[in-house]
Amino acid sequence: MIMKPKKPLNLKSRIILTLCSFSLMLTLTFTGLIVMTGTIAQDSIFNIEVKKITSVVYSDYLNNRFEPDSIPDKFMVSIGLGGIPETLIQSLDLKTLPEGIYESQSPIDCHFTITRLPNLSERLYVIYDVTELELPLSAESFQIIIVIFPAI
Numbered sequence: 029m030i031m032k033p034k035k036p037l038n039l040k041s042r043i044i045l046t047l048c049s050f051s052l053m054l055t056l057t058f059t060g061l062i063v064m065t066g067t068i069a070q071d072s073i074f075n076i077e078v079k080k081i082t083s084v085v086y087s088d089y090l091n092n093r094f095e096p097d098s099i100p101d102k103f104m105v106s107i108g109l110g111g112i113p114e115t116l117i118q119s120l121d122l123k124t125l126p127e128g129i130y131e132s133q134s135p136i137d138c139h140f141t142i143t144r145l146p147n148l149s150e151r152l153y154v155i156y157d158v159t160e161l162e163l164p165l166s167a168e169s170f171q172i173i174i175v176i177f178p179a180i
Contacts, residue, residue: 074139075129078156081105082141086152089145104155107145112153122153 037045085105088094099105106112109122117123119135122142129141140155 071131071139074156074158074161075131078103078139078141078154079129081156082143082152082154085154086143086145089152102157102161104153104157106153108150109153112155116155120155127151 081099081103085094085099089107094107096105104112109117112122115135120130120132120138120140125142127142127144129139131139136157137159138155138157140153143152143154145152
């Protein structure tokens with residue numbers, strides 16, 4: 029049995045195939061950028077909120093008006109490590125981290141700040157639990173599918 033060589037695709041078919049491949053790659057690229065931008069914006073908003081609460085608590089502490097009951101539910105505020113559970117102290121490495129703003133996914137999804145208080149050896153810890161606020165991985169996957177599906 030003699031096999032004939034395959035006939036190459038005509039120009040029209042090659043152009044269609046190239047355009048479809050290009051549009052799929054473009055869609056995948058923009059989907060990745062959209063998801064990445066959303067994640068960065070979300071983290072930025074959480075960091076702004078934790079910085080705002082930190083500055084309010086810091087100012088209130090300096091003016092002797094600090095009221096722990098006035099802090100929103102999703103925030104944990106502590107002067108020193110006494111008000112923070114030991115498991116959280118160890119997993120977030122709160123004893124050794126320098127001043128700054130941080131993010132962690134375990135044991136809880138949180139953003140937190142560490143601020144040195146003046147004239148004290150203590151530091152101010154503000155932990156913002158964003159576990160219920162961050163989009164779960166399944167929701168991000170669903171968004172990606174919604175964006176990519178029409179392109180296919």
